[in-house]
Amino acid sequence: MIEYISLPFKLTAIEIFNQIRELGDAVLLDSCQPESQFGRYDIIAAAPDRKLRVNNQGTWIRGVSSSDWSLTQKEPFSILNEWLEELKVPTDLQAPFNTGLIGSFSYDLGRHLEKLPSISEADIHYPDLEIGRYLWAVVIDHHQQHSHLVYHSDWINSQDAERLVERLTQPAHHAAERPKFKLNKPFISNLSAKRYADALEKVDEYIHAGDVYQINFAQRFQSSFEGDPWQAWTALRRIAPTPYAAYIENDQGAVLSLSPERFLWCNAQGEVETRPIKGTRPRDSDPDLDLALQEELSNSEKDRAENLMIVDLLRNDLSKVCQPGSVKVPELFSLETYPNVHHLVSSITGRLDKPFTPLDLLKHSFPGGSITGAPKIRAMEIIDELEPHRRSIYCGSIAYISACGYMNSSITIRTLLCEQQQIYCWAGGGIVADSDIASEYQETFNKVNNLLQNLEMHFLDF
Template sequence: MSSCYSLQKALSQFDLSAAEILLRLQQLTGLIYLNDDDHPVIAFLPQQYQLIQDQHSQHFVRDAAWHYQQQSSPVVLEDWVNCQNNATAPTATQFHGGWMGFVGYDYAARQDVAAPLHAQPALYLGQYLSFLKYEKTQGWVFYSLEDIQTAEHIFQKIHALLDVDAPKTAFQLTQTCQARWSKAEYIQAFDRIIDYIRAGDCYQINLTQQFIGQAQGLLLETAEQFWQLTNAPYAGYLKIGDFELLSCSPELFIDFQAQQQIVTRPIKGTMPRYPDPEQDQQSKQRLIQSEKDQAENLMIVDLLRNDLSVYAEIGSVKTNKLFEIESFEQVHHMVSEIQANLKSDIQPIQMLLKASPGGSITGAPKIRAMQIIAELEQQPRGAYCGSLGYFNQDGTGRWNILIRSVQKYQQEISMWAGGGITIASQAEAEYQECFDKISAMLNLLNTWQG
């Protein structure tokens, strides 16, 4: 690791999972975890953070007494998250001090359309200078970029919290989490999309439905089981006041790499997995040969190529991979990969905000797709289909697409699932795809029924 850290100490005596550490640190402001494609990092006590909720932007700064004071005026995100764009070493992206947080779908969509807005936080970004990383040769290691005295105080606080068992919050559902729509309501929305496609309004719409329930206690209590169930490369967790976000996402949105390179890996095309190897291979083969899924994937590849070209150097946008199949715990997915070189005068945060929400969870053309989504879904998606991730101070960073995610705000708990609708889609198959994607997570969540 870099020698610029004011403090770097191994915590190898604490042989704990990420979920166990999070539970022990649950009292800390701005607690966040990113699996980051198997480079786990846990951050806490941001030096300052920006929160957007109820269309109000608030900026908080940590004082010497470990409290957070709201500033008289919020900062402009593009000015505050001012990366240096100076990473040159062609190493894999990892967090080493900078900004972490999430951009919700509602916030991102409302840049262009009149999308509904949830009462919960719509965007959060914190500047994190102290954090834990899991190093394969050392276990958990504490790093800090704070001044040495502050770094020592934070380390002692973390060490003390890790040294005692986590307080229990007895998480339980008080109302089963179940689909808000009936099958008939889903098909009605599906048919309306087909009408729009035939009228020439759009080519594809990502139609999703909400699964909603009521719960008490800390959602974090379920994290270990969800992450073991899904084994998702872009899993994560964030707690802000009475809002919790638990990600089990398999999808990368944007990887901001060294030397101004950016990579996006949209998922479009899904088939279920089966315990029987022969049946599972047949399901995978159906996806490989599916002309409908290839057409759907290609539409989103074209959309994202266009999104990237706005911020990329001319001629640098390339499709590296097309229609590759990746197998996850519950489903097979069709994945493509596009790369480009970011213009030198474009800040990474500027591109992230303007390119959000991702094309794989909106449709084509993008703005009309978001208008139709707002009309048909009628419920705000909240963080779902937004993005969770980080930026380093050198401009590198990695952000996911928040699919396969659970949100809890106050007593309401929700999950969402959906898929891309094209002219070749069949209502019954698309309805079933929602459950193929979410049924294992939904069944697990409902085991906490009180």
């Protein structure tokens, strides 16, 4: 059964994460309240009882009592559905996450779901899927202004739960001091301006040949670092609060996400929503110019057409697992504003059909259409041909899938990955028939300059 213990609402998600981080495999899903105008819940958890990892060597499982991973031939989504079913949680509960799964789904997980070429270089070894089953979590509800430790009493006894509460509410836990984060050099791109332009010329050829209607093309920025990535994430969160921010760390590295984009949401009643972003303009410090940029984006025929293509793609993806006739588009071309950009956002909804689960919805829609292009599989083939390196965590997803039937997930844009003392960040945009190469190239910088420049400003060390 699910039990709740109230916690002081004054405890922030960052403070709670600091208190539980040493327990291992810590995760923070942060709505960045009150700075962000969107979002409601923060979810913080650690010490999963089971973990699942998918990489190019196969599917691996690890239990809480062992540090050893065992190889399995079972299909990973089937395993995860079984893990949720074992918890036997009712659906009428107080919070959207009441024990369940939390983890990251890299873009390259798509290679395990579809037959794709292997042209781009695979120089990052972070898992394609890394997810844990968490039997307790702290859930902060910013609308109701309350916080709870949520735990499964069939799996965790009350004494252990009380020890967790004590850990959370006592003065700051004095962990071993971690080395300060620092960058060793400025970020550099894996594409020169010329190579970017050459790739877009090739995309244009594919579009005019009728292969695709749109391609999401990206460049990757890379530096090397030392120290604790958590310090970098907390600095970025201050300057870029977003509703789908997340920090995940494990023995493979750390994911630092400041994503504004929802991928898939599903509640216990089977209601489904996805909110693709297509269309971007930079912010301006002059209020009149900023308003002009908003109006330009809202009225842009090119951006609206690009957004509509992805809406149609996602309607098709949702229709694979939703009840016939239930897929609707209640919101089209809405404007959302963030600290550094304006975005054009739409909403597609549906109702999950039986016997599909939220994990089935994610599997059949992955990766998100807003960051591939249309049609999806051909777009992914062209991305693999033209982008020099595999995307890894970029344009994948971070998700929680609760045992009570709720799921929420992001698209991992505005996301950095720290692995083997290297730090990576990506930025891309949708390319259509009338795209301007110079504008598209600049747009990639507009999307991540606030992240990369702030890291260089505060942490670059020569």
